[in-house]
């Protein structure tokens with residue numbers, strides 16, 4: 001049966017980068033005789049404009065029936081004025097909740113030739129390879145909230161960080177499983193010196209570690225982890241943490257590679273997976289045709305791996321992206337950040353970068369032992 005992939009291009013550069021990933025998916029799936037059907041649906045600001053809701057019912061029905069969902073980006077200054085529930089971001093949160101994608105996997109791994117683009121010294125940033133597993137459907141993002149005015153006429157606001165044991169257990173399990181496939185080290189990040197939800201989190205990790213004797217577990221407080229991420233980033237393998245800490249740490253970690261435009265993510269639960277680049281809608285460059293499509297193309301690779309069990313096809317895409325960067329093909333974001341190894345001073349457009357990946361996918365593949373073993377470590 002054909003795979004049913006729902007596309008949610010969203011706002012800003014979202015439509016451009018999703019179109020690129022679709023071209024790549026079409027090629028690798030066609031080459032492997034896998035039939036696929038794509039359908040476009042509205043999410044975010046464009047959905048607000050056209051339907052009045054950032055996650056309209058029609059999109060809700062489509063994603064529930066999907067085999068996997070590919071998202072571009074949502075948001076933009078145009079919609080920054082609306083109330084909380086009428087913002088593009090509210091659509092994204094509702095989408096995550098509707099799909100029950102409680103585990104957000106964010107592999108942070110740069111390309112050796114781009115390490116010069118990192119603001120960190122090369123000896124610190126070289127060889128970073130971290131997988132952040134962020135809880136995605138709980139915590140303070142989804143807890144009870146309130147705004148009001150007290151008896152003295154002072155405004156107040158309240159957000160609640162709530163976690164049940166089951167919510168913690170299922171995402172920590174994903175963390176352990178990811179570590180088992182990598183370097184078998186798990187860092188659980190919390191604020192257990194202050195927060196009860198963190199003390200429960202830590203307790204549960206301590207209980208669960210006996211089921212994974214092959215994995216070394218350490219606990220880190222989020223403030224100290226933030227510091228260590230930029231002082232000794234190579235010491236991390238898998239980080240598992242709650243929603244808000246994971247949001248903040250993953251942006252910090254993305255900077256290590258010098259190329260946020262390259263980084264993919266996978267959000268997994270018990271139903272269809274959701275795949276999206278880490279970067280946002282980048283309204284400043286929307287419509288210019290210069291966005292870096294590689295983060296979305298690599299997200300499509302994660303889709304093949306996690307939703308369709310097509311590990312070889314996923315690796316093929318990752319190898320092709322690696323080779324194209326090796327050859328010095330650069331989008332504007334990589335050139336302006338001063339990445340070394342750029343061919344000439346120019347940069348290529350979104351379409352040209354996608355063409356380069358497609359051309360690479362048509363080349364005979366280097367045998368797998370010659371391929372960069374680290375490309376596999378992103379899983």
Ligand code: IPM
Pocket residue numbers: 089092093247
């Ligand atoms: C992310 C984003 C979202 C988040 C926003 C857009 C709601 O920052 O995916 O990390 O905070 O989860």
Ligand code: MN
Pocket residue numbers: 247248251
């Ligand atoms: Mn974020």
